[in-house]
Amino acid sequence: MVELRLLKSETEYKQAIILADKMFRDEEHSSMGRAFPQVFSPELNQSYGAFINNELVSFIGLVPSVIHLGDAEAQAYSIGAVCTHPKHRKKGYASMLLEKVFAHAQRADASLIFVSGILPMYIKAGCSFYGEVNKYEINKGDLLVKEGYSVREILPYDWFNLRKLRHSRAVYFEQSIYDFSILYQAKGFASILKMEHKILVAESENQIKGFVVLGVPNSSSGSEELPSRVIEWGGEPHAIQSVLAESFQHGISFLQYSLPLHERELNNILNFKEKTVGPFPGTIKITNLDLLLKQLEPFFSGKIEIINIDKDYKKLLYKQKSIILSNADLEKLILQGDSNLDRLLEDIFPIPLPFPEGLNYV
Incomplete structure (x- = not known):
């Protein structure tokens, strides 16, 4: 029976490094453990694995971060080093771990999740392309x-x-x-x-x-x-x-x-x-739109006001104008912008985000 959970010990993180090296590295690469210390950190204790008889067969690296956008601070996670042992593929373990990771992020009040991959698994889970x-x-x-x-x-x-x-x-x-x-x-x-x-x-x-x-x-x-x-x-x-x-x-x-x-x-x-x-490399997921808007209030201040109409729609007030968008359309506007909307919004959306293939790449 498979067990889906946080890794618990240095020994389990060593298993994760061995699995990731097997999947992603050759003899000319440095070890994943050296290249991504925050992913394989027992001290942070954030990454998830699927275990069968105490053997790690699937892994998702999870790293917390804080993103600064002007005066705003958004709490985020980055996902990377996602891998499954070849003998245990096609069983849905990575997708099940992804659900665990999303729940973890929501419990931690992280409003964004950066994903280094673009696989259909991520798109199906609600991740999208973003930025330009x-x-x-x-x-x-x-x-x-x-x-x-x-x-x-x-x-x-x-x-x-x-x-x-x-x-x-x-x-x-x-x-x-x-x-x-x-x-x-x-x-x-x-x-x-x-x-x-x-x-x-x-x-x-x-x-x-x-x-x-x-x-x-x-x-x-x-x-x-x-x-x-x-x-x-x-x-x-x-x-x-x-x-x-x-x-x-x-x-x-x-x-x-x-x-x-x-x-x-x-x-x-x-x-x-x-x-x-x-677009930016990889994909991204908004875990909770209202939480993201709250964390970004200092960024939006003086530019735009976003208020709830009901649980499904929001009104955007800016420059003595207003538009009403569904939550789904607002998420798309935040991440991708929309050239069909008012040009005054182009200075705000898509929101600026740090390029993910920098030092904080996961």
Whole structure:
């Protein structure tokens, strides 16, 4: 008989690492346990498994986080490392674990769940695509270092300055100095692509004005022509531009940069480049619409008021105008926007969310 529950011990988390490594890694990858320490953390004690005779046969990694949107804080979870042993597939264990995870998130008052996958299982469970991102390819010479900026690699006494820049972003995952350092060393998303991390900072007037975390191909990959990736960034747009321009002096061939549309100043800087446009990677689920609206009240304040009409409909009041939407349509508006509605709403919806393939990727 299968038992669906939270993992209970370090031994069970070791089972989860072995299973995840078997499903997702080869001999050139680092272990999932090293790359995603928050997923396989007995201390956090958030991840779920399906057990048969005390053997872990299916697993879902679950990681809590706080998302900052201006003055608002939304409580969220991220799901990843979802896997089932080949001998136990086609039995619905992952879907049953997903129900457990959703119940866990609701009990914890998490209003959002980020999912790294796009499988039909997630769509059927109420997850949806969300956001919009511009995907650029940046080559040497495309950008110039702005006058007054100098670029260098991070030094051991830069952590406080990086924290200030991270917290100055309009939208971000909450990270302590220690969180950032651990996730930087873990190389979660970068490890999937067999990349290493490198942090470059831009200085002006003896102050750090911007930083970029890069995913750089591992030297053992045997090719200098593989793309590097922009993983995470923060600070003044021209400082970030300067880092990107100077990165080619640090062994980079060309850069891939997925930039959310709400990063308007950076998108304006890169507007001359060809780009492809698409949704954010992965999917997302709103666990409780009313809870999300409550957590986002500081973000909406002064922009829009959302009031209940009844249990199924809400009224949106903005700029002396109003519209009535069903809860389902409002959820879609929050996550995807709607070009058919009033253009005044385009500055609010879809709500800006942090790009999920940064340091907090699960």
